[in-house]
Amino acid sequence: MSLMAALLLLWGETSWDTTSQPILWADSESLLEPWAHLTLTCEAHELAHVDILPSMSYHFPLGAITSDNRDLYQVRLKHSLALLSLSTEPLPRPWLSVEPVSWITPGLRTFLMCEAELQNVAFLLRREGDDTEVKAGNKEQAIFLVHQPGTYSCSYQTRTSDVPSAPSDTVTIEEYVIPPPPVLTSSGSSTGILPKVAHRTLVCEAPLMDVEFQLRQGEQELNLPSISTSPEQIKFYLKLSDLGDQSPFTCRYRLHSDTAWSNDSEPVELMWSDETLPPPVLTAEPSNQIDFEPDSMVQFRCVAPKAGLRFGLHREDPDERSLLQSMRSAGNEAIFQLHNVSASDAASYSCSYMELAPPFSGSAPSKFVTLTLNGPPPPPKLQALWTGKVPAGHDVVLRCQSKVPGVTMELLRGGKLVPYKILRMASTWSDLGLSYVGPQHSGNYTCRYTSWWPEHFHSALSNPVELLVEGTASRAVVGFCLFIFAGLCTR
Structure with a gap:
């Protein structure tokens, strides 16, 4: 039996806890010349059974970083993954993130976390307009408690050099006396x-x-x-x-x-409603069941047999009836308006009413009025929930916003669908996330929405959002750390 086959059999009989992500960082032999003698260290956490393992970490000497080995490196513990990009720049930029939210308010502790690809460095946090820098150091990251609003960035320097790295992308912290709404x-x-x-x-x-x-x-x-x-x-x-x-x-x-x-x-x-009262009469103006042009205004008139009621305009979808607008009227009718209509407003509508005094009886719904429109639905808006370039191995989130609830959201890169869909949104926006991004995720992203009711349609594409992942290389170089024997780790 070959050595490789024996190792694979041994690996298959070993129980692993794959719930935690391994960590990959770079150690330099000399901080005066950080890229002269570099070693990658791969460390695991919370392994369930590690009796066959000599240690929880392994070291991979790379030597001097040159154009031959400058690239993106990856470490994997079964399905857990960590990435690290190496270049011959003096010092790579750090990554600044915020927890739990990007604002401060009395009683809340907000933190900024600065992460670097080198260990044992001194971190510097700076606020725009403030010459004071806060210093900290803790392996490959530092956590700062935020006391003031402002725009922050971080950098770091080695223990033997006063020259800091390039600053991270900025993070803006707001201040609220009263917390923002849910x-x-x-x-x-x-x-x-x-x-x-x-x-x-x-x-x-x-x-x-x-x-x-x-x-x-x-x-x-x-x-x-x-x-x-x-x-x-x-x-x-x-x-x-x-x-x-x-x-x-x-x-x-x-x-x-x-x-x-x-x-x-x-x-x-x-x-x-208990539907004990007679239904009202609903009409669309200028007339029922005609094609409206996009961006026009449609007016619905709901007439009841008596006055002093609460009226509601409803949209009839396949699975539910949704309340679009409601109002109280001293008379026996209510007028509802839909502005800037588009193909997404093509649907059947009804109205109903209810009494304002106990027992709060209500009517049956009116007969449906069907609204049809010409032209495509309005495009959604795509927003990046990050700033600047993204280091390899981090997560990113894109927010797609439309004016239409109850649709299917789709994400595209370079005009091609990404296998990521949000079905039947209850709200008018959805967050689409990409995990552990690498060079292969770089590109221009757009989103769109689609619906099958009352007629099938696709919206136009949103505005493009560009994702740039730091560590992009001319060729893919991957290092695997399986935590068994060094012979299984290759570039």
Whole structure:
């Protein structure tokens, strides 16, 4: 049996914990000449059974870094992965990130983390407009507590040199006296028929974890059954028949009892009915069932048999009826307007009404009015949630925003689909993430959305966003560290 076959059999009988990512860093023999004698160190963490391993780390001497071995290196522990890019520049730029959010407020501890590809260096944090630099050092990274708002960057220097590296990309920290608002959404349709839909769930999500939430209707706090399935989110369970006049809902959060409540979320309106009252009459103006031109305005008129009611305009989709607008009227009719319509507004619409006094009876929905439009739907907007070049091995997030909920989001690179889709968005935006980016991820990205209802369409492409990954090389050079024998590690 060959040595390689024996090693593979031995490896197959070994139990591994692949939940933690290995770490790869560069060690220099001389900090005066950091690229003269370089060694890559590969370190594992939290292995379940490592009886056959001589140590939890392994060293790979590279010698002097020249054009022959300047490239992107990779370390793998089964499915865990770490990457490191090497070049012959004096010192590679560090990477600056922020946790947990890019703002400060009383009671919140916000941190900036500066990471480098060399160990045992001194880190420098600088704020624009401030000559004072904060120094720290801890292996290949340093963590700084942020006390002031501003635009920050970091750099580092070796212990034997006063010449710092090039600065990282900047991170801007805002300051809020009152924390920014959470996001409130309904987990199902925003309309319902009693008793067919007796309950509804509202989900409040904060930008921070482990906060105290509050659901409100107007200025009244609602003490409702709730459950938290993640540290930054809570679900409130509503019994629709107990909620009176159906005023809009908002939510807010605070860090703890000694801190201020955040701003209120955008309101969420729900409308439900026992359908005991006769249906209203809905018409579209200038007339029903005609083709409208893009960017025009469509007006819906909902007429009830009596006055002093709350009216709602609904969009009829295959799986749900969604509430688009609602209003109270002293008369017996309400006028709803849709501005800058596009192909994404092509759908069937209805309206309903409800009384404003107990028992809050409601109507059946009106007959549908079908709206058709000419022209393509508006393109979405793509936003990069990072700045500057991205070091190899980091994660990136692209945010695709459209004006249309309930669609399928698609990400494209160079005009070709990336195998990443977000199906049936409840909101009008979605975050599309790429993990452990390398040179192969560089390029121009766009996004679009598609829908099959009421007719199949694709939106136009969004604006392009360019992703540049540091460590791009003319040829792929990969080093694997399997933590068994050095003979299995090759370039």
